[in-house]
Amino acid sequence: MATCIWRRLLLQPVKCRLACQRVKSIYNGTHGFDENEIKEKLRHFPGGSIDLSKGNDGIGVLTLNNPVHKNAFTGTMMIELQDRVKELEDWTEGRGLVVRGAKNTFCSGSDLNTVKAMCSSEEGMKMCMFMQNTLTRLKRLPLISVALVQGKALGGAAELTTACDFRLMTPGSEICFVQKHMGLVPGWGGGARLVQIVGGQQSLKLLSGALRMDPVKALNAGLIDDILPPDEDRALEEAQHWLSQYTKAPAEVIRSLKKVVIAGRELPLEEALKSEKDIFGTLWGGPANLQALARGAKHK
Numbered sequence: 001m002a003t004c005i006w007r008r009l010l011l012q013p014v015k016c017r018l019a020c021q022r023v024k025s026i027y028n029g030t031h032g033f034d035e036n037e038i039k040e041k042l043r044h045f046p047g048g049s050i051d052l053s054k055g056n057d058g059i060g061v062l063t064l065n066n067p068v069h070k071n072a073f074t075g076t077m078m079i080e081l082q083d084r085v086k087e088l089e090d091w092t093e094g095r096g097l098v099v100r101g102a103k104n105t106f107c108s109g110s111d112l113n114t115v116k117a118m119c120s121s122e123e124g125m126k127m128c129m130f131m132q133n134t135l136t137r138l139k140r141l142p143l144i145s146v147a148l149v150q151g152k153a154l155g156g157a158a159e160l161t162t163a164c165d166f167r168l169m170t171p172g173s174e175i176c177f178v179q180k181h182m183g184l185v186p187g188w189g190g191g192a193r194l195v196q197i198v199g200g201q202q203s204l205k206l207l208s209g210a211l212r213m214d215p216v217k218a219l220n221a222g223l224i225d226d227i228l229p230p231d232e233d234r235a236l237e238e239a240q241h242w243l244s245q246y247t248k249a250p251a252e253v254i255r256s257l258k259k260v261v262i263a264g265r266e267l268p269l270e271e272a273l274k275s276e277k278d279i280f281g282t283l284w285g286g287p288a289n290l291q292a293l294a295r296g297a298k299h300k
């Protein structure tokens, strides 16, 4: 049943998007999750912002912006992240996305003041459900996303990087799942996604050792995809350049490719194959396909 819903989602026309968003999330009312209730709580912990710029080239830049606290996630930033992800779901020209932190650092995880104030198990779980919903929707965007890690990505921030398709680091930066040191485990979905990225053995080491992953270690572990040159001020440009090798094609082609990969990641094989066939059908004989045929493209 769930797989049928997801297969239909991959092919939904725009008019169904609002209905889809509920299903794209993991938790809803049937799980006893009241989104408005948790948002009301999170609003009590303001500070910082999540900024989105959408380029004419179809590449967006999402910036975690709370530099006085090393871009830590306040309550209102969690809400704003959801708003920005919704905006990206509606951006039909989008092909790629860079997720980064302001002022040459990535993010120090949850704002510790928010964490301390929401210390009951029930509140913690509601916050987790909210963040899992948002980060699942981020990972399911029909855009190719890359986390640009400069400085530190700690705790929840390390989890956020796993909600992107790719990860890049600058020299001197670090990714560390510090949750163990906080007496916690990942809760924003970063544990499950980490296993998908680096496998179970490697994940256990990273999480139980709270290993500080510098760029070389992270690359060797398969946690990141590349190390950028050591010019911090040009890092965004470098990340955009790196991403462009995967986004150079008409938006409908890139977006469809990502949908094929989402289906492969998330569906049982037979369902994924059927989705792939349906997505293929939306491109076959379409403008990009006809133009390529007319060009007589050669692939030497």
Ligand SMILES: CCC(=O)SCCNC(=O)CCNC(=O)[C@H](O)C(C)(C)COP(=O)(O)OP(=O)(O)OC[C@H]1O[C@@H](n2cnc3c(N)ncnc32)[C@H](O)[C@@H]1OP(=O)(O)O
Binding pocket: 068, 069, 070, 072, 073, 108, 109, 110, 111, 112, 113, 115, 152, 154, 155, 156, 157, 178, 179, 182, 187
């Ligand atoms: C979901 C689970 C989670 O994410 S739990 C949160 C996990 N994160 C942490 O515990 C990070 C704790 N912070 C640190 O380890 C250090 O501040 C790091 C990030 C390494 C930066 O060190 P350093 O360069 O020396 O700067 P600093 O400590 O002076 O920090 C500058 C100001 O930023 C603040 N800050 C930093 N991180 C947070 C955070 N997560 N929440 C709230 N505030 C944070 C520091 O307190 C400091 O503020 P102030 O200048 O003393 O007012």
